[in-house]
Ligand code: SF4
């Protein structure tokens with residue numbers, strides 16, 4: 236597994252509602268996602284899937300090979316920094332842990348932290 240795949244499988248912040256409230260779906264993906272998801276995708280409405288995503292188990296996407304196009308396209312700043320060798324995997328995972336700790340502690344300074352490390356407003 237590549238280091239970026241390992242990071243994502245151990246992160247999940249773009250799937251659990253921390254970075255986004257919904258996952259955009261193409262119209263033809265709605266039924267496919269229902270079929271692929273191990274749980275009913277009852278939050279699927281229109282062309283979006285509410286987060287936390289029904290396909291997420293812990294920090295891992297259970298439909299990784301068949302995930303929607305928006306999920307395939309998306310890569311946060313931290314992912315990019317790891318891919319470019321600007322940070323190592325351990326350092327990147329420490330950033331994820333810090334984001335999770337800040338969220339659990341009530342979210343003080345969380346938005347700025349997410350913006351800085353993940354680029355919260357990056358299009359998906
Ligand atoms: S793309 Fe970024 S936020 Fe999403 S799982 Fe990977 S490291 Fe986490």
Ligand code: SF4
Nearest residue numbers: 250288290291296306
């Ligand atoms: S389908 Fe997988 S990659 Fe996409 S939001 Fe859900 S858990 Fe994350």
